[in-house]
Amino acid sequence: MVASKTAKAAIGTLRVHGPDSRGIVAACSQVLSQAGCEIINSEQWSDHKAMSPHFFQRFQFKYCPSTSSQFQSTDQSLAKLCSEFRLNHELNWRSRKQRVGIMVSKYDHCLWELLLRHRERELDCEIPVVVSNHRHLEHVADTFQIPFHFVPISPENRIEQESEQLKLLQQIYNVDVIVLARYMQVLSSQFLDQFDRKIINIHHSFLPAFSGRRPYHRAFERGVKLIGATAHYTTEQLDDGPIIDQDVIRVSHRDEVGDLIRKGRILERNVLVSAIQAHLDDRIIVYGDKCVVFGD
């Protein structure tokens, strides 16, 4: 009996964006089709109100991973097409899972959430490392058998320590994206340059309200009736990067700061997970300082 060798189908994504013009959808579809990719999902949007209309599209496709030449020739055809149309593109064969490095300080709720959801297979990625400026959460990483590295930060040693963090994240653990799960230190622009739009932060307020420190205390003082959490890509401007997702929860005069913090924790966990899922699914295109998020 001959065992049939059916190669398992894989799913990849292609995201393109650039000046809107006729023929883009047809051209991209054709390149994918010729590469043996079956388009299973596609979503597009044009910003017609912009000075010069801008086009965004996300394709999701099925393919049979055969030889590396398929990848190479498709990459080349795509690069050529995109150069003709002046498009930015990101083709992801997703032949391996993305590697997510988590940075954390002392607050544990987001870390627990991420690791639990990951264990439940809700986060389609690998989590190879947890880096922290405190030792407090080492036991959490241990529970999930994930390597934990303690890299303390002080104003004097910040730059050296960041080099140490980068060495861990880039060279040793080879991470694709960093999640700041209530990591409380500010990252330098040199660090940020190494992971441009690949660092997701959770800020415990509904941005742009209460950016910076102690947002729950300030929300309490202001007497707002809703508090929020915002997941965004980290940029040089504190709490100002492109927003991926946000949510809010009702509060009232009866809620003291402790209650805001408690309610806020639920939000932070959910919003952070939602943002990471959108990133891992390749559903985000960053455009200027905003995020186009498909499939939401």
Next chain:
Amino acid sequence: SFFVRAGELDCDISLIISNHPDLKHIADSFNVPFEVFKITKDTKEEQEAKELDMMVNEYKIDLVILARYMQIISDNFCKTFNHRVINIHHSFLPAFIGGKPYHRAHERGVKLIGATAHYATANLDEGPIIEQDITRISHRDEVSELLRKGRILEKNVLAQAVKVHVEDRVIVYNNKCVVFGD
């Protein structure tokens, strides 16, 4: 924009004041007196004094609602109607204080927009918050869509705030509102 929910708000709408004549027909359709006080930089103080006189002495007004009234009201006005002027601001305060909040929200790329009803005080958009609500938006929503979704919010939030005020459910404390029965 101006909105009356007949029977849902236990109060009398005694008077509508505007700095433009445009909305007279709305007031007429509800049989509410409509007075125009045009405002310019030079006439502002004088006009406001006339408005206050009319409201306090002639119509005996208890509560002033700024239903997208776009002029800034003075200290004196706020003092005359202390915690009795409700304003609707078309953002989720304290985000986007001041002008054109929908445009700024669109630029910032937020995923939610809001409206806030608060008692007007001398500091713009800083008075005690009575009620807020939000609605989801996405990258697909242009400013016009934010305006459309926002208008629904503004109406609902303002109506809710007026309701809790006329039902005597609000106590203002430390620039915040204790709102009972919510």
